[in-house]
Amino acid sequence: MPTIKTKTSLTEGVGLLRNYLQILLQEAINKINQDGEISLPSLPTIRIERSRSSEHGDFASPVALGLARVCGRNPRQLAQRLVSCLPPSEKVESAVVAGAGFINFFMTARAFQGEIPEILAQGNRYGCATIGEGRPVQIEFVSANPTGPLHIGHGRGAAYGASVAALLEAIGYAVHREYYVNDAGRQMDILATSVWLRYLELCGEEIPFPSAGYRGDYIWDIAASLRREESNAYRASREEVMGSGTSDNDDQEAHIDALVGTAKALLGKDRYQIVMNRALAMLLNDIRDDLGHFGVHFDHWYHERRLVENSAVDLAVRSLDEAGYVYEQDGARWFRSTAFGDEKDRVLVRENGQTTYFASDVAYHLGKLERGFQKLIDVWGADHHGYVARLKAALQALGKDPSSLAILLVQFVSLFRGKERLPMSTRSGEFITLRQLRKEVGRDAARFFFIMRKHDQHLDFDLELAKSQSADNPVYYIQYAYARICSVLRQLGEKGYLWDRRQGEQNLHRLCEPHELTLLKSLSRYPEVVESAAVEHAPHQVAFFLRELANDFHAYYNAHTFLVEEDSMRNARLALIIATRQVVRNGLDLLGVSAPDTM
RNA sequence: GCGCCCGUAGCUCAAUUGGAUAGAGCAUCGGCCUUCGAAGCCGAGGGUUGCAGGUUCGAGUCCUGCCGGGCGCGCCA
Incomplete structure (x- = not known):
């Protein structure tokens, strides 16, 4: 009969009581296995659970139930046999067979009292483990578009991601926290143009604001700072701006795109870029400051622009192409994600030659793996769930293991003030920001309430309860x-x-x-x-x-x-x-x- | 219509990932302060786990079909 090796011996450090009992059971299983009473090629996983009820002792193991199935024996008899083979221990008061064949462990008071010196000696480190063995893990969270202040939903993602990161660190992973800054797409153009239009209003030009623009008050703040810094140097007349011929009443998206074109033309590349960069810098500073007060910090802020500038996006598209999963249709270049179970194929390069957000994201995640992270975690809002399949498909197409990426979807938050539900509309910029929440209920309550529910559960956040200083x-x-x-x-x-x-x-x-x-x-x-x-x-x-x-x-x-x-x-x-x-x-x-x- | 997530006490949620009699907090009712902080403690009632099948020693958990809710289904991000 094979001798089954145990990972640790009883004489080594105490460690968790659960692990200790696991070893006791291992010894017992080994014994009857060596005696030829049962025949196991390898050691089964020995599960030890905290008993739900004190009648069932302190710990319980269903190991005999699984073992009985494999050996074709009566579970209760097998459990009894295991109990009789347990090595003597001063930590175990008694071990008894109960129910269908559970082994219940009643521990001595001494076993638990022994935990106190451990806690006092380990201090802040108590509870930490080494399961991660220092392996590098990258966790990306928040990653809100830098087009406005963080709102409640981002707050939940921030609190959740930060806690998951802290937990992984506690069990021994080398955790790298990252915020992905979407600063390369169309949204940035709309942001820059929104700021410029508000700036023109401050200069005295009466220009109707496009409904597809960013309307929040913070846009005024950025525009005002631009005006303070640059005076009227970026001014254009109403006639120049409205000359494109599009109207907000027809196609709002086409209208804003036309205004973006106008802004670029009238300002020129350099000045347009200055407006955009100013808006981006101010918003990122605001976000960073907000998260800092929330106790959420990042090791790195990764800019999408960087992927575009160093051709990582082009390279990713080319790699997918070389793997044979890219084709052309209607003037665009598509990724055949349906080959990996996605609902439909996805565009990588648009008809106008611009790469999509998705193409950047493929490049970004490929880069994460190439930077040496073995385990990737993305924390996303649940509204992005449709995106999971295509990203995993891309990794697979590039020869990567899609299971190295865990995407954790965080469900929405509904705000309540007592019984009253607060409306949350992102349109028109009327939403409660994370900063407002923090100022109203405080950081501690906000952080706690956000993680109090499982991430895939909707969260009802009651402001009154969070503020109440009661039981x-x-x-x-x-x-x-x-x-x-x-x-x-x-x-x-x-x-x-x-x-x-x-x-x-x-x-x-x-x-x-x-x-x-x-x-x-x-x-x-x-x-x-x-x-x-x-x-x-x-x-x-x-x-x-x-x-x-x-x-x-x-x-x-x-x-x-x-x-x-x-x-x-x-x-x-x-x-x-x-x-x-x-x-x-x-x-x-x-x-x-x-x-x-x-x- | 298709896809993903969810449905557990009056309300908000847990449930050791398939384990034993499904548990907490609010709310309701009833007790405990001359005492290290009553921002606390103790007790009581409250359930066909949305419905119907199936898988097995065993199902809130897994599979199928319905019902109800949320979110997606762009050459936006």
């Missing part, structure tokens, strides 16, 4: 737990005590009240939660965990006094709540939410 508000509930612990420690000093960490760690066996065990068990779950949330790109799991942890702490607080007279007990309890404080802070940190000492 209804989960952010305050969690922060309050943190502040309460800080407050206890202040009281400690006022009473003339000092926390004796060593004595505390030596008396952890004193922590055996039900409330204490509940809290200890929750604390030990934290590394498991971080790992799961990271692997599944699901920061909401951290939010739910913190809520439960805070609840366990508040319950403990109400049931017992920490600052008791007896030194050994006091120091043990302080060790527990200081460890709790550490875990709350680590969790909040992953979510970009602050941990205040007082509230």
